Amino acid sequence: MIRPLPTLLLLCGLLLLLLPPCPRVSAQANASEVSLYDDTDNVEMLDIESLRPALYQNTHCKLVQFLNSFCGDCQRFAPVFKAMSRDLYKWRRLLRIYGVDCAQERNSALCRDYNIRQTPTLRFFGPKVTNKTIVYGEQINSQNPKRITAYMAEYIPRNDFGPGQPNFRRLKSGETAKSLFQSYQDAQSPVEFIVVVLEQRSRPGIQILIGRNTLLDLLPYKEVAVRYSVDPNIFANFGLPPSNEKLAIFGRAGSAQYLHPSTNTSEAYVQVVGEFLEKQNIKPVPPLPAPKEKNDGSFLDIQKQAILAEVLKPPAKVYRADLEQAIDKLLHVELQKWVSYEKENYRALTNIITLISDFNPLNKDGKVLLTTLRKELSTKQTIKGSDLKTLVATSKMGLRIFKARRYIGCIGSRPLLRSFTCSLWTLFHYLTVEAAKPPQLEPPGSVLNAVHGFAKYFFGCTDCSQHFQQMAIRRNLTSVKSYDEQILWLWAAHNEVNQRIAGDPITEDPKFKKIQFPSSENCPPCRDSKGEWVNEEVLKYLKSLYDKKNLSFYGLPTPNGYD
Ligand SMILES: Cc1cc2nc3c(=O)[nH]c(=O)nc-3n(C[C@H](O)[C@H](O)[C@H](O)COP(=O)(O)OP(=O)(O)OC[C@H]3O[C@@H](n4cnc5c(N)ncnc54)[C@H](O)[C@@H]3O)c2cc1C
Ligand SMILES: *[C@@H]1O[C@H](CO)[C@@H](O)[C@H](O)[C@H]1NC(C)=O
Numbered sequence: 001m002i003r004p005l006p007t008l009l010l011l012c013g014l015l016l017l018l019l020p021p022c023p024r025v026s027a028q029a030n031a032s033e034v035s036l037y038d039d040t041d042n043v044e045m046l047d048i049e050s051l052r053p054a055l056y057q058n059t060h061c062k063l064v065q066f067l068n069s070f071c072g073d074c075q076r077f078a079p080v081f082k083a084m085s086r087d088l089y090k091w092r093r094l095l096r097i098y099g100v101d102c103a104q105e106r107n108s109a110l111c112r113d114y115n116i117r118q119t120p121t122l123r124f125f126g127p128k129v130t131n132k133t134i135v136y137g138e139q140i141n142s143q144n145p146k147r148i149t150a151y152m153a154e155y156i157p158r159n160d161f162g163p164g165q166p167n168f169r170r171l172k173s174g175e176t177a178k179s180l181f182q183s184y185q186d187a188q189s190p191v192e193f194i195v196v197v198l199e200q201r202s203r204p205g206i207q208i209l210i211g212r213n214t215l216l217d218l219l220p221y222k223e224v225a226v227r228y229s230v231d232p233n234i235f236a237n238f239g240l241p242p243s244n245e246k247l248a249i250f251g252r253a254g255s256a257q258y259l260h261p262s263t264n265t266s267e268a269y270v271q272v273v274g275e276f277l278e279k280q281n282i283k284p285v286p287p288l289p290a291p292k293e294k295n296d297g298s299f300l301d302i303q304k305q306a307i308l309a310e311v312l313k314p315p316a317k318v319y320r321a322d323l324e325q326a327i328d329k330l331l332h333v334e335l336q337k338w339v340s341y342e343k344e345n346y347r348a349l350t351n352i353i354t355l356i357s358d359f360n361p362l363n364k365d366g367k368v369l370l371t372t373l374r375k376e377l378s379t380k381q382t383i384k385g386s387d388l389k390t391l392v393a394t395s396k397m398g399l400r401i402f403k404a405r406r407y408i409g410c411i412g413s414r415p416l417l418r419s420f421t422c423s424l425w426t427l428f429h430y431l432t433v434e435a436a437k438p439p440q441l442e443p444p445g446s447v448l449n450a451v452h453g454f455a456k457y458f459f460g461c462t463d464c465s466q467h468f469q470q471m472a473i474r475r476n477l478t479s480v481k482s483y484d485e486q487i488l489w490l491w492a493a494h495n496e497v498n499q500r501i502a503g504d505p506i507t508e509d510p511k512f513k514k515i516q517f518p519s520s521e522n523c524p525p526c527r528d529s530k531g532e533w534v535n536e537e538v539l540k541y542l543k544s545l546y547d548k549k550n551l552s553f554y555g556l557p558t559p560n561g562y563d
């Protein structure tokens with residue numbers, strides 16, 4: 001009964017090798033492809049087609065999270081952001097929440113236009129964004145949901161949402177219930193009741209926010225408009241007898257009454273208004289339904305299961321498909337971040353291109369592409385981001401590269417795990433090993449220097465970038481003097497990262513636990529009897545594992561055309 005399975009997997013493994021080149025996923029994909037959020041979180045994923053039209057909507061503000069679905073920091077932020085966004089569904093009349101995945105190739109120009117180099121980046125946009133010039137939005141530099149919410153509670157009220165819409169301006173003296181209802185009538189609004197809050201005047205150092213907060217929290221009732229005033233005669237203007245009350249409600253048909261909250265807080269105001277409305281049979285917009293259990297069951301289709309089984313089979317191998325993916329994503333997404341390149345970021349760009357062109361793991365067409373890019377860049381000192389994109393596109397024309405379009409050794413057992421960052425490490429280790437081999441085209445230290453430049457200027461994973469830069473200082477990256485030292489430096493640095501993030505329930509793939517690499521199974525002599533590293537053995541192991549001659553073609557359409 002058990003036997004058919006391995007046979008089946010083997011067959012799939014073989015099939016994989018025979019598969020025609022995969023279609024370019026990104027060309028047809030839309031914003032709903034696997035990312036960190038979806039509509040059930042009150043976060044709509046947008047892309048290069050849909051972001052701008054969404055920003056031009058003038059009836060509400062927008063909060064946009066630019067993210068990188070592969071980056072651990074964004075993955076860890078996701079549950080927090082989801083909870084906050086679900087809660088802010090109550091502000092939906094005035095606020096839409098969006099996500100843009102900068103790791104998706106078709107969004108690279110968009111994220112460059114909006115100057116996104118770190119993720120997650122939160123930008124807030126008012127209702128009046130026009131298409132005349134690019135509006136970058138206000139950056140919110142916090143990942144704390146309370147601060148983000150407080151920021152928006154402050155900025156949303158600074159806007160005018162048009163007739164009939166929620167209105168944060170204080171009531172003018174002289175306004176009456178009748179004149180107000182008139183304005184709602186003209187705008188054909190569903191408003192049946194106007195709640196009026198009498199506030200104290202703000203004094204230096206004391207900001208009075210009770211009216212604003214009451215308005216925000218009553219947004220789920222479309223039948224209610226909330227207005228506030230500091231004029232003690234306001235209730236008299238609205239037809240109520242004088243009193244020291246602070247909260248009243250007026251009906252379209254002329255009803256007027258004070259309400260009696262249990263305390264002078266916006267929460268108590270909202271509660272007593274809610275009770276009043278309930279008696280009128282008016283209900284708030286229901287909250288978002290509980291999120292559905294996301295079903296990843298279909299993620300591991302038969303092809304992925306076959307890949308996983310193959311990859312988990314010892315001994316550990318390094319796969320060309322992953323190196324191709326890393327270079328593909330570098331050229332089309334990660335290296336395309338800047339509006340313009342000059343000096344440091346230009347050097348960081350050319351350092352990487354130089355190394356991948358010297359130690360190119362791609363096929364012959366890939367070699368042509370990298371050589372062209374390198375040559376073109378060597379004749380310049382600066383380049384605009386849009387020109388770099390064009391350069392990559394034109395240099396690639398007619399060439400057949402990046403055919404597999406899937407991770408093999410870097411496959412994850414769930415969506416969004418491993419993949420790109422795993423392929424980057426694989427590429428970097430590969431480069432340190434290749435650089436050490438004759439004819440030693442680049443000086444010792446050049447790979448680490450390029451990795452450092454990449455981390456500093458291009459890596460979309462912000463905390464990775466910062467940690468790496470700190471590590472570079474602490475571990476004396478620039479003092480590395482030999483090729484072997486360079487290999488071991490990156491190995492030790494990678495192990496430090498492994499140690500730091502091991503056991504993280506969000507980013508660790510249960511099928512690929514973070515270990516101190518290599519495992520004793522994969523390299524018995526790498527540790528001595530006391531469990532201490534034997535560096536010469538580690539070096540030997542890495543040099544053999546990452547050697548170009550030992551790369552596996554598994555998962556690529558064909559090994560033809562390489563080397
Ligand atoms: C420069 C850089 C910095 C990063 N910093 C962070 C960070 O600060 N926080 C964070 O959450 N994520 C960080 N990441 C991402 C994180 O390290 C992993 O890439 C991600 O969690 C996916 O892990 P993985 O299981 O696929 O294995 P990875 O750690 O990506 O490793 C890929 C493969 O390399 C091999 N390998 C593992 N260790 C070593 C080693 N020491 N030497 C040689 N080969 C090895 C293994 O075969 C492994 O499967 C960083 C990534 C990079 C490239
Ligand atoms: C900007 O928007 C206006 C009005 O919607 C439209 O007529 C115009 O063509 C747009 N301009 C650009 C550059 O998209």
Ligand SMILES: *[C@@H]1O[C@H](CO)[C@@H](O)[C@H](O)[C@H]1NC(C)=O
Pocket residue numbers: 244246261262263264
């Ligand atoms: C609210 O404030 C008013 C005026 O300051 C006061 O008279 C009233 O007692 C307060 N209400 C409560 C419930 O504290």
Ligand SMILES: *[C@@H]1O[C@H](CO)[C@@H](O)[C@H](O)[C@H]1NC(C)=O
Pocket residue numbers: 474475476
């Ligand atoms: C870095 O260099 C300093 C000074 O040369 C030295 O004291 C320190 O031990 C070095 N650190 C590492 C991790 O090699």
Ligand SMILES: *[C@@H]1O[C@H](CO)[C@@H](O)[C@H](O)[C@H]1NC(C)=O
Pocket residue numbers: 543544545547549550
């Ligand atoms: C390839 O790997 C094998 C065993 O894993 C090893 O013996 C061999 O030396 C490696 N080849 C190179 C060129 O490093």
